[in-house]
Amino acid sequence: MRIVLGVTGGIAAYKAAELARLLIRNGHEVQAVLTRSAEEFIRPLTFASLTGRKVITDIFSSASPEATLSSSVEHIGIAQEHDLLLVAPATANTLAKFAHGLADDFLSTMYLAFTGPVVLAPAMNDKMWAHPATQANLELLKARGHHIVDPGTGFLACGTLGQGRLAENEAILAAVEAALQPPLRDLTTEHILITAGPTQEPLDPVRYLTNRSSGKMGYALAQAALDRGARVTLVSGPVALKPPVGAAVIPVHTAQQMFDAVFANLADVTTVIKCAAVADYRPAAAAPEKVKKATASLNLELTPTSDILAELGRTKGNRLLIGFAAETSNLRDYATRKLEAKNCDMIVANLVGGPDSGFESDNNEVVLALKSGEFIDVPKAPKPEIANRILDHLARLRA
Numbered sequence: 001m002r003i004v005l006g007v008t009g010g011i012a013a014y015k016a017a018e019l020a021r022l023l024i025r026n027g028h029e030v031q032a033v034l035t036r037s038a039e040e041f042i043r044p045l046t047f048a049s050l051t052g053r054k055v056i057t058d059i060f061s062s063a064s065p066e067a068t069l070s071s072s073v074e075h076i077g078i079a080q081e082h083d084l085l086l087v088a089p090a091t092a093n094t095l096a097k098f099a100h101g102l103a104d105d106f107l108s109t110m111y112l113a114f115t116g117p118v119v120l121a122p123a124m125n126d127k128m129w130a131h132p133a134t135q136a137n138l139e140l141l142k143a144r145g146h147h148i149v150d151p152g153t154g155f156l157a158c159g160t161l162g163q164g165r166l167a168e169n170e171a172i173l174a175a176v177e178a179a180l181q182p183p184l185r186d187l188t189t190e191h192i193l194i195t196a197g198p199t200q201e202p203l204d205p206v207r208y209l210t211n212r213s214s215g216k217m218g219y220a221l222a223q224a225a226l227d228r229g230a231r232v233t234l235v236s237g238p239v240a241l242k243p244p245v246g247a248a249v250i251p252v253h254t255a256q257q258m259f260d261a262v263f264a265n266l267a268d269v270t271t272v273i274k275c276a277a278v279a280d281y282r283p284a285a286a287a288p289e290k291v292k293k294a295t296a297s298l299n300l301e302l303t304p305t306s307d308i309l310a311e312l313g314r315t316k317g318n319r320l321l322i323g324f325a326a327e328t329s330n331l332r333d334y335a336t337r338k339l340e341a342k343n344c345d346m347i348v349a350n351l352v353g354g355p356d357s358g359f360e361s362d363n364n365e366v367v368l369a370l371k372s373g374e375f376i377d378v379p380k381a382p383k384p385e386i387a388n389r390i391l392d393h394l395a396r397l398r399a
Helices: 011-025 044-051 065-072 074-081 092-100 106-113 126-130 132-143 169-180 216-227 255-264 308-315 331-341 383-398
Strands: 002-007 029-034 084-090 118-122 152-155 161-165 191-196 231-236 248-251 271-274 281-283 302-304 320-327 346-351 363-370 375-382
Touching: 002 011, 002 074, 002 106, 011 029, 011 044, 011 084, 011 169, 029 044, 029 106, 074 106, 084 092, 084 106, 084 169, 092 106, 092 118, 092 132, 118 132, 118 169, 126 132, 126 161, 169 375, 169 383, 191 216, 191 255, 216 231, 216 383, 231 255, 255 308, 271 308, 271 383, 308 320, 320 331, 320 383, 331 346, 331 363, 346 383, 363 383, 375 383
Parallel strands: 002 029, 002 084, 084 118, 191 231, 191 271, 231 248, 271 320, 320 346
Antiparallel strands: 152 161, 281 302, 346 363, 363 375
16 A cells, blocks of 8 residues: 655654654555654655655755646645555644644645545644643544544653653554555444443542553444444443544443443343453442541451443343453463353453553453353454454354
């Protein structure tokens, strides 16, 4: 496939050189387009050497009348000749220009003429990322069907800690490959109820028991199911994520609230995916006022919460039931036990607590345990890719 790689003016521009190499290694032709600001961080010669193509840096590239006329329509030719537009890094300024149709350089002018899939990988200061103007622009771009590869969280070039780092090149590459695939609409007859995120069990009006689940896996499943044509109900614990557009979202906090929400919304559900990390125990009684710190030890009496997955297994009827098992050891043994004990059709088991996978991470690595006794290893990949692998097997189970 032929890809336009737009590079804009941020410190992460240097990472785009390696991204260009990865795209070429995956069999794509790459045409680099650098904004003037990007040239302050990385030179066009780097991309010319990697891609073997002239790098476009300006809408008017020559002083001669003939070249000026040719260059002035080059953005139309580039837009028509290429299959996908990728901008990495995409600055807040570029997002704003794209969102509002401003065209004052080659990249933004070419964008207005481009009709193929667009993948945007933002990178900026965390305060700029969180600003309402930036978030509003992102919503406009998402509404147009553009693919946004959210930035990661970590130390930024400005010295602060927060969300704004350019996503890893592997995640960007996965988004590009997904965007180039024809839309798979194999779940149009499904109404999938997905649970996501943690639960919070109050100790007193200030404190609660919870876990490290970010909700990213459940939200990735919801988005992937929507993309594949399913109707989606998302029962979500408290997370810092934007709900997928098109999903019916039911926010909850406690395990009991999640239990009640799941069973109140099962009427025409055909598949349940229990991805949430639900608390196994809650305080026997939450204190009505804040418990004050004292020198003496504090003993908590805990009582089991309602087992949502087990109850679904007892009452599922013709529904497909997929559960998750977050474990720290003996993955296959625990997955098999849970598959049988909870009457599931599939268990998605993953090791948690390791580096760059599982809880709080953008990546996951799972084993799918099936009723047939088969185990399917899904190697580490961005959670949207893992989500689609899970849904692939859901489609096979349904078939």
